[in-house]
Amino acid sequence: MSNMPAKQILMGINGDEAVAYAAKHALVDVCAAYPITPQTIIVEKFAEFVANGEVETEFVRVESEHSALSACLGASAAGARTFTASAANGIELMHEVIFLTSSIRQPVVMAVADRSPSGPINIHGDQTVSLAQRDTGWIMMYCENSQEAYDSTLQAFRIGEHPDVQLPVMTMLDGFVLTHTLENVYLLDETDAHKFVGRREPMMITIDGKQVPLKLDPKTPITIGPLQLFDYYMESKLQHSEAMEKARPVISQINNEWAELTGRKYGDGYLQPFKVNDADAVIVTSGSSAGTARFVTRQLRAQGKKVGLLKLRTFRPFPDKKLAKLLADVPVVGIFERTHTTGSLGGPLFNEIRSALYDHDPRPIILGYYGGLGGRDVTPEHFKSIYKELLKIKDTGKAPRYPIKYITVRK
Amino acid sequence: MTQETPQWRPRLKDIANQEELFTSGQRLCAGCPAGSMARMAMHALPRPKNTIVSQATGCLEVASTIYPYTAWRVPWMHSLFENAPANASGIEAAYKARKRQGLEDDIPDLLVFSGDGSGFDIGVQAASGAIERRHNFLYIIYDNHAYQNTGIQRSGATPKYAWTTTSEVGKKEPGKLLWKKPIALVYAAHDPAYCATASVYHWRDFMKKVRKGMEVEGPAVIHVLSPCHRNWRYPEEQGMQMAKLAVETCFHPLWEYEGETRKYILSAPSRVFALKPEKKKPVEEWLELQGRFRHLFRPKRRDDLIADFQRLTDEDWAFIQKLSNMG
Numbered sequence: 001m002s003n004m005p006a007k008q009i010l011m012g013i014n015g016d017e018a019v020a021y022a023a024k025h026a027l028v029d030v031c032a033a034y035p036i037t038p039q040t041i042i043v044e045k046f047a048e049f050v051a052n053g054e055v056e057t058e059f060v061r062v063e064s065e066h067s068a069l070s071a072c073l074g075a076s077a078a079g080a081r082t083f084t085a086s087a088a089n090g091i092e093l094m095h096e097v098i099f100l101t102s103s104i105r106q107p108v109v110m111a112v113a114d115r116s117p118s119g120p121i122n123i124h125g126d127q128t129v130s131l132a133q134r135d136t137g138w139i140m141m142y143c144e145n146s147q148e149a150y151d152s153t154l155q156a157f158r159i160g161e162h163p164d165v166q167l168p169v170m171t172m173l174d175g176f177v178l179t180h181t182l183e184n185v186y187l188l189d190e191t192d193a194h195k196f197v198g199r200r201e202p203m204m205i206t207i208d209g210k211q212v213p214l215k216l217d218p219k220t221p222i223t224i225g226p227l228q229l230f231d232y233y234m235e236s237k238l239q240h241s242e243a244m245e246k247a248r249p250v251i252s253q254i255n256n257e258w259a260e261l262t263g264r265k266y267g268d269g270y271l272q273p274f275k276v277n278d279a280d281a282v283i284v285t286s287g288s289s290a291g292t293a294r295f296v297t298r299q300l301r302a303q304g305k306k307v308g309l310l311k312l313r314t315f316r317p318f319p320d321k322k323l324a325k326l327l328a329d330v331p332v333v334g335i336f337e338r339t340h341t342t343g344s345l346g347g348p349l350f351n352e353i354r355s356a357l358y359d360h361d362p363r364p365i366i367l368g369y370y371g372g373l374g375g376r377d378v379t380p381e382h383f384k385s386i387y388k389e390l391l392k393i394k395d396t397g398k399a400p401r402y403p404i405k406y407i408t409v410r411k
Numbered sequence: 412m413t414q415e416t417p418q419w420r421p422r423l424k425d426i427a428n429q430e431e432l433f434t435s436g437q438r439l440c441a442g443c444p445a446g447s448m449a450r451m452a453m454h455a456l457p458r459p460k461n462t463i464v465s466q467a468t469g470c471l472e473v474a475s476t477i478y479p480y481t482a483w484r485v486p487w488m489h490s491l492f493e494n495a496p497a498n499a500s501g502i503e504a505a506y507k508a509r510k511r512q513g514l515e516d517d518i519p520d521l522l523v524f525s526g527d528g529s530g531f532d533i534g535v536q537a538a539s540g541a542i543e544r545r546h547n548f549l550y551i552i553y554d555n556h557a558y559q560n561t562g563i564q565r566s567g568a569t570p571k572y573a574w575t576t577t578s579e580v581g582k583k584e585p586g587k588l589l590w591k592k593p594i595a596l597v598y599a600a601h602d603p604a605y606c607a608t609a610s611v612y613h614w615r616d617f618m619k620k621v622r623k624g625m626e627v628e629g630p631a632v633i634h635v636l637s638p639c640h641r642n643w644r645y646p647e648e649q650g651m652q653m654a655k656l657a658v659e660t661c662f663h664p665l666w667e668y669e670g671e672t673r674k675y676i677l678s679a680p681s682r683v684f685a686l687k688p689e690k691k692k693p694v695e696e697w698l699e700l701q702g703r704f705r706h707l708f709r710p711k712r713r714d715d716l717i718a719d720f721q722r723l724t725d726e727d728w729a730f731i732q733k734l735s736n737m738g
């Protein structure tokens with residue numbers, strides 16, 4: 001942090017508080033939230049800002065997560081910059097509204113404290129619930145630490161509200177590891193933050209040859225959320241898909257702007273490779289596990305082992321081409337995901353990454369690892385054992401018959 | 412809403428000269444009173460050019476906004492079945508926050524429509540929360556006694572013994588086995604700024620109530636009965652007649668709850684039956700006109716079931732009379 005272009009304040013806060021500060025700095029007009037079990041501290045901290053008059057936000061204390069996102073949706077359609085936060089079961093309850101929010105193109109920003117889905121009730125962390133939202137049409141970004149949670153949340157408003165994009169954004173932070181753990185976090189000075197995020201400008205659309213804002217405004221009445229049957233539905237889906245494609249350069253551009261402003265850069269905005277170039281074995285992971293894996297990678301490199309780490313930051317839009325470019329020549333790749341899928345060959349990360357590499361010849365041997373479920377600790381030892389296995393496969397050239405395994409689980 | 416406030420009186424002459432904010436060309440079934448209901452409500456708005464509508468999924472929604480067409484000349488939003496009041500909460504919050512920051516000049520009026528599916532069942536939580544938070548909106552629940560939009564499934568509003576596709580009439584079961592929820596009382600118990608029941612037939616009463624609900628500061632709810640010939644099985648031109656008889660039999664009494672005084676007041680069309688009980692019609696007169704109750708009369712007349720329906724109707728009627736000090 002030696003070259004810090006903008007003045008920044010160092011604070012000892014946890015990931016939840018970092019996100020709350022980001023929402024404060026983003027001049028959020030409306031925040032609606034509900035404390036389902038498990039609850040996040042994000043909105044508690046934000047409620048403090050409201051109570052102290054530090055924000056102009058209208059804070060709607062709704063009666064469920066379903067209503068939290070519904071209220072954000074209404075507020076966003078009325079032109080407001082909106083924010084909500086939830087976790088695990090709250091996200092599951094919202095699911096219906098999550099689809100709708102992206103389909104009617106409202107750039108709501110939502111922080112997701114990644115905690116395990118109930119059954120059994122657990123409250124600790126893994127990424128199963130957020131990854132289950134992968135087909136909802138939101139931009140999805142995973143944060144490695146609390147600093148990134150602050151940075152990505154502020155960036156999320158710029159990305160989602162970009163006129164080419166107009167899509168909601170989820171920023172994920174791992175339950176407890178980030179949400180409840182104190183870290184040193186650099187926050188921007190409020191004026192600089194305001195300058196970076198700006199004000200939300202409504203998207204302009206053409207109706208009957210006239211340019212009107214896509215906004216519930218009595219001056220220019222429009223209908224939002226009509227019934228679309230087989231004659232138009234697919235075209236709407238295509239437009240949604242095109243918006244997601246248009247988000248690709250925007251994510252990189254905002255990542256660069258942020259780097260100029262703060263000195264902090266997250267790879268190309270999508271992927272952060274560490275010692276991947278000449279590696280014999282690479283681990284791909286997302287969220288806080290990337291920090292632990294990087295620590296191990298550095299240790300093994302010091303011992304002369306050619307290992308590398310690829311951190312996946314942006315999951316939607318999925319950086320398939322960028323990823324293939326980085327990984328196609330790596331002999332063995334291990335994908336570690338804190339998620340759980342049954343009755344399928346591996347979890348979402350495994351499947352998407354393997355699919356991205358399918359067209360390449362030669363392509364790596366790819367293994368998938370489930371771990372850290374329900375908040376079970378993910379330690380350096382675990383990554384050491386994964387690397388050991390990957391390097392052995394590289395040496396012998398023999399891939400296991402079944403590429404998926406659980407680590408740290410009792411039989 | 413004190414007695415001194417001069418009451419707005421809807422006049423047909425004025426209405427005829429007003430712009431239609433809910434237009435023709437929508438695709439509701441022929442004779443569906445929901446369209447009349449929406450038109451009346453829009454004509455009763457105190458600030459028609461400064462009102463936003465939030466709409467729950469239902470007949471009125473699917474029939475009025477089939478892309479790329481819309482029947483609404485006001486800003487209108489539909490999102491889901493159960494969340495229209497939550498949507499409205501957000502719309503109000505947006506304008507409040509942005510007005511405070513000098514980004515908007517005014518906070519528009521808010522009108523929320525839902526059917527009985529949302530109003531009685533799946534959306535009760537969102538409505539209850541929005542009323543508790545005292546958002547300034549009017550929530551109109553138009554009740555046609557079942558999930559007509561999805562193919563006539565029973566709802567919490569379906570009366571006992573009514574046929575629906577999920578309360579079939581068979582050898583063992585004579586239609587729905589349970590009575591309907593007293594939903595307006597449920598919302599009135601939230602102590603909103605205003606709550607009322609209404610009927611599409613009593614247009615002046617309904618429009619006055621809409622006006623009150625929009626003008627009062629804070630949450631307001633109107634439960635309006637709107638018959639459906641597809642389920643109720645009456646000739647399609649008789650919708651208004653069905654709504655009228657529901658009031659005349661005291662199956663659907665019309666009343667108001669005023670938040671300011673915390674009083675229940677019987678509305679004129681129903682008050683007459685409290686003052687002159689002999690004018691009240693037996694509920695049988697209403698039931699026998701509807702195909703959904705045909706099994707109470709044919710092939711064998713079921714006096715036991717008709718009497719039970721009358722008893723339930725009378726109990727509700729006695730209760731609301733008592734609440735309004737007319738019993």
